[in-house]
Amino acid sequence: MFNIEKYLEKFSKNIRNAELNKTKILEIIKKHTNLNLLPEEIEIKNYIAYIKSSPAVKNKLFIHKNKILEEISTSLSTKIIDIK
Template sequence: MFNISSFLDKFSKNVADTEFHKKQVIEIIEKNTQLNISPKDIEIKDCVVYIKSSPAVKNKIFIFKNKILENIINSTSIKIVDIK
């Protein structure tokens, strides 16, 4: 018989992984730009990090975009190809 708890465990693991990846990306952005970004301002979708913040914050992140992407690739297991 199908066990609902094992089915829901798949989703809880997925959510936990997503939150962990967001925290890793936020730490790398903070290290490179000294900006504090909340997890609700970042979305990771299809190997792209989307920033939902003010234009000033986005501009500072885009100035350091190559360095941030390099750090993400070298220090995490996340595959990120762009920041938008």
């Protein structure tokens, strides 16, 4: 018989993993730019981290983009190829 608890547990693990990745990405951004972003301001889709913030914040992220992406690739198992 199909056990729904095990089925739903798979989704629960994926959600927790995504939240941990967001938290780690935000820590890396803070380290390099000294910007305090909220988890709601970042969305990860198709290996791209989309930042929903002001143009001034996005400009600062763009300046430090290479360092941020390099550290993300070394510290996370999730692949992020760009920040927009």
